[in-house]
Amino acid sequence: MSEEFHTTHSEEETVAVARALGAGLKAGDVVLLSGTLGAGKTAFVRGLAEGLGIDPDEVSSPTFTIVHEYRGGRLTLYHADLYRLERTATDDLGLEEMGVADGVLAIEWPDRLTHAMPGAATVEIEIVDETTRRIAVDS
Ligand SMILES: Nc1ncnc2c1ncn2[C@@H]1O[C@H](COP(=O)(O)OP(=O)(O)OP(=O)(O)O)[C@@H](O)[C@H]1O
Numbered sequence: 001m002s003e004e005f006h007t008t009h010s011e012e013e014t015v016a017v018a019r020a021l022g023a024g025l026k027a028g029d030v031v032l033l034s035g036t037l038g039a040g041k042t043a044f045v046r047g048l049a050e051g052l053g054i055d056p057d058e059v060s061s062p063t064f065t066i067v068h069e070y071r072g073g074r075l076t077l078y079h080a081d082l083y084r085l086e087r088t089a090t091d092d093l094g095l096e097e098m099g100v101a102d103g104v105l106a107i108e109w110p111d112r113l114t115h116a117m118p119g120a121a122t123v124e125i126e127i128v129d130e131t132t133r134r135i136a137v138d139s
């Protein structure tokens with residue numbers, strides 16, 4: 001396990017931090033992203049996609065789809081946004097199985113999970129001001 005702290009001053013800088021993490025991810029890895037609304041979790045997922053060789057424009061803020069799948073890179077990236085879910089509803093998604101199959105699983109709002117995800121990397125993004133974010137990465 002390693003712990004890193006970053007301070008970024010733009011969305012692009014956050015994407016770059018994520019890209020470096022994404023480049024080192026292996027099949028079965030899970031990344032839990034916490035932080036308040038607009039902190040930059042989806043921006044971070046865009047960087048993970050880039051690091052995996054996936055077109056970052058594929059990454060969208062999930063609307064009614066809870067899990068998105070992005071292909072075309074070194075590994076498939078599964079992107080889940082649990083914001084709108086009740087805690088108990090996450091049991092039915094089969095998130096654990098997705099992570100271990102052919103890809104990597106990134107989860108926004110992991111506090112909605114009912115099961116712990118042992119071994120998952122955690123990313124905590126804190127808003128300092130309009131353009132500044134503090135990011136703690138445990139991987
Ligand atoms: N340093 C920064 N890093 C990341 N995003 C930043 C930064 N500075 C400003 N922003 C802006 O903050 C917003 C982050 O939006 P994003 O959708 O990634 O957040 P989120 O955490 O996924 O929100 P939600 O909880 O609604 O899903 C974007 O508008 C982005 O341009």
Ligand SMILES: [Mg+2]
Nearest residue numbers: 041042061108
């Ligand atoms: Mg988001």
